[in-house]
Amino acid sequence: MVQLSFGARVRKSPFFDSTIKHGVTHFSVYNRMYMATSYGDPKAEYQRLTEGVSLWDVSCERQVEISGPDAAALTQYLCPRDLSTCKIGQGYYVPMCDHDGRIINDPVLLKLAADRFWLSLADSDILLWARAVCAERGFDATVCEPDVSPLAVQGPKAEDVVADVCGDWVRDLKYFWFRETEIDGIPVVVARSGWSKQGGFELYLTDGSRGNELWEIMWKAGEPYGIGPGTPNSTERVESALLSFGTDNDGDANPLELGLGRFVDLDSEADFIGKTALQKIAANGGPARLMTGLLLDGDEPMKSVEHKCPVTQNGRDVGFISTSTYSPRLERNIGIALLETDVVKGADSVVVHTPERDHRGEITSLPF
Amino acid sequence: MVQLSFGARVRKSPFFDSTIKHGVTHFSVYNRMYMATSYGDPKAEYQRLTEGVSLWDVSCERQVEISGPDAAALTQYLCPRDLSTCKIGQGYYVPMCDHDGRIINDPVLLKLAADRFWLSLADSDILLWARAVCAERGFDATVCEPDVSPLAVQGPKAEDVVADVCGDWVRDLKYFWFRETEIDGIPVVVARSGWSKQGGFELYLTDGSRGNELWEIMWKAGEPYGIGPGTPNSTERVESALLSFGTDNDGDANPLELGLGRFVDLDSEADFIGKTALQKIAANGGPARLMTGLLLDGDEPMKSVEHKCPVTQNGRDVGFISTSTYSPRLERNIGIALLETDVVKGADSVVVHTPERDHRGEITSLPF
Numbered sequence: 001m002v003q004l005s006f007g008a009r010v011r012k013s014p015f016f017d018s019t020i021k022h023g024v025t026h027f028s029v030y031n032r033m034y035m036a037t038s039y040g041d042p043k044a045e046y047q048r049l050t051e052g053v054s055l056w057d058v059s060c061e062r063q064v065e066i067s068g069p070d071a072a073a074l075t076q077y078l079c080p081r082d083l084s085t086c087k088i089g090q091g092y093y094v095p096m097c098d099h100d101g102r103i104i105n106d107p108v109l110l111k112l113a114a115d116r117f118w119l120s121l122a123d124s125d126i127l128l129w130a131r132a133v134c135a136e137r138g139f140d141a142t143v144c145e146p147d148v149s150p151l152a153v154q155g156p157k158a159e160d161v162v163a164d165v166c167g168d169w170v171r172d173l174k175y176f177w178f179r180e181t182e183i184d185g186i187p188v189v190v191a192r193s194g195w196s197k198q199g200g201f202e203l204y205l206t207d208g209s210r211g212n213e214l215w216e217i218m219w220k221a222g223e224p225y226g227i228g229p230g231t232p233n234s235t236e237r238v239e240s241a242l243l244s245f246g247t248d249n250d251g252d253a254n255p256l257e258l259g260l261g262r263f264v265d266l267d268s269e270a271d272f273i274g275k276t277a278l279q280k281i282a283a284n285g286g287p288a289r290l291m292t293g294l295l296l297d298g299d300e301p302m303k304s305v306e307h308k309c310p311v312t313q314n315g316r317d318v319g320f321i322s323t324s325t326y327s328p329r330l331e332r333n334i335g336i337a338l339l340e341t342d343v344v345k346g347a348d349s350v351v352v353h354t355p356e357r358d359h360r361g362e363i364t365s366l367p368f
Numbered sequence: 369m370v371q372l373s374f375g376a377r378v379r380k381s382p383f384f385d386s387t388i389k390h391g392v393t394h395f396s397v398y399n400r401m402y403m404a405t406s407y408g409d410p411k412a413e414y415q416r417l418t419e420g421v422s423l424w425d426v427s428c429e430r431q432v433e434i435s436g437p438d439a440a441a442l443t444q445y446l447c448p449r450d451l452s453t454c455k456i457g458q459g460y461y462v463p464m465c466d467h468d469g470r471i472i473n474d475p476v477l478l479k480l481a482a483d484r485f486w487l488s489l490a491d492s493d494i495l496l497w498a499r500a501v502c503a504e505r506g507f508d509a510t511v512c513e514p515d516v517s518p519l520a521v522q523g524p525k526a527e528d529v530v531a532d533v534c535g536d537w538v539r540d541l542k543y544f545w546f547r548e549t550e551i552d553g554i555p556v557v558v559a560r561s562g563w564s565k566q567g568g569f570e571l572y573l574t575d576g577s578r579g580n581e582l583w584e585i586m587w588k589a590g591e592p593y594g595i596g597p598g599t600p601n602s603t604e605r606v607e608s609a610l611l612s613f614g615t616d617n618d619g620d621a622n623p624l625e626l627g628l629g630r631f632v633d634l635d636s637e638a639d640f641i642g643k644t645a646l647q648k649i650a651a652n653g654g655p656a657r658l659m660t661g662l663l664l665d666g667d668e669p670m671k672s673v674e675h676k677c678p679v680t681q682n683g684r685d686v687g688f689i690s691t692s693t694y695s696p697r698l699e700r701n702i703g704i705a706l707l708e709t710d711v712v713k714g715a716d717s718v719v720v721h722t723p724e725r726d727h728r729g730e731i732t733s734l735p736f
Contacts, residue, residue, distance in 0.1 A: 003393060004372040007672065007674065009612060010614075024370065026370065026371045028373050037373040099503035123400065125492055128472055129493070132467070136500070136501060136505060234375070245377075246378075305376065306374040308376045
């Protein structure tokens, strides 16, 4: 059993004390912030998320804010999706790429105003990158990390909890849309979003000094619905085939390989970073690899692999598996892999080499 | 006691299995890689480093390699230090800045050839940032993360150990100079460097499949000298006033605030990112804050603060403390703080507010 060491290089979330109080047992580090990853009862946490309601500290989803006269132009240049159709109050999922078309983050973009945007980030330093592009290209915009920390309320009963706190208007929020409001005087942006397919909201706290207050309000409101603590859930996200940036890709993967082509507008008028590189890949027969599901053998529930493990077909290396889990919904072991396109399209099965033993993996389309 | 969760988003080092075998008890995450931070006996680890020899997995110091026709020009543009004097085979400490002069990393630069450089990084995504600058400015260079993983041998007896393995030529290596060689057929770059002031070497392994082999070779060679496992040592680094990037600075700090002005060549002919911003700060009365040492009260050895804690003078907020530790050498509690310049220059003492209690902190110059 390995402990996590604490120090000032890695940041604590505004909800940190609440996670400790409610019995967090495991952390990881995400965007140089401690991220709660378990409260010690994976079965209960999965059940709460899929049948009830669950409260997650996801403040490690740091925001990059882009504002100023050229904010819209810079944001479009950074994002491969056509943003001309994005309305104020709306969010877009945007797999961001570097100049060679490699994915470097997959945030939700929130359009707060015509000249103000947030990128709600996965785990990489987009702040540095966006500032470099802004300065080198001479955009008149400010790029910063504002005091914004999301708290997620997830699960089929999340809407009831958030409606009890904020009002019934939240029931009419469409997916990825949001509104700025206050909860007992605490400033938040309420969005219908979250890293699960069970429905729910993210409350973007914009005053980091009030995290534990907000947590307590949501906790109390959730008690009639059986709320409990939770975290981004590896089992549910594999079942739902949500990309885990940094887990499912390696440093060279592009959005076409990861099944995100529908979020990349190669035919739009907009110029964006990576466009030429991705057009070339699309024109030259498409991506060399594809993300795929695997149905894994074994009667015993499988624990998740701790690192990317090699996958072979007929003894030949054809890619890697990034996550494995026992699926309560499918009642079997499943996983996500990034494999050569020919194998995904042509083969029935592959061999997955984990430290414990080899598994047969049947190739299946995503989501499961 | 909080555990660390393992998954494929965070990488394992080539020496990971060796650290487990030798009893690592604590990890943190650095550059999205697990970093060993303790083997459970801080006193023995400190003593080994300051009196004997210690073996550290520091592969989380990832490298950014810059190569190609414009490699030298791009590297100079990224680094605020005049590189025209840097020889092949030599390393330079370079506090890197963004366009506004904020420090974004403080690597050691290794000049491997006239057209090939490594930046041996602290904890931030310089790979993304350097690629953005390279592409936006049209440099003809390749920026990548090569298969390079440093293993540090630190302490007064480190030279004997490395000389026994590599030969007596290592005794003639000057500080920060390096040479490419092999150890039992394992390719390495041997440098006289490391994140301590106790002397030592870093072996940059360039074949990640052979990490545990290299560890075992160094371990066996070190046995006659009492080698043991260690990690970057918070106590020794505070005593020696080595910057911990990300710990001692916040997002806005610049190298002049951190006492690194001698590594920033504002009068050189070279153009580099952040030059104009730093020249303006220097011309307008110098940095607003300064990194300083604090002698902290208390008869009991103090544990390190887990996060940045506020520092006040006469009830007014004047900055933060980033690290505190009991110093065996000074036989008292000490710390590192980033405080307003006027306070550092004019005050004798400040009040440090830790979660446990307030401490009086006597201002003292660095190193202690």
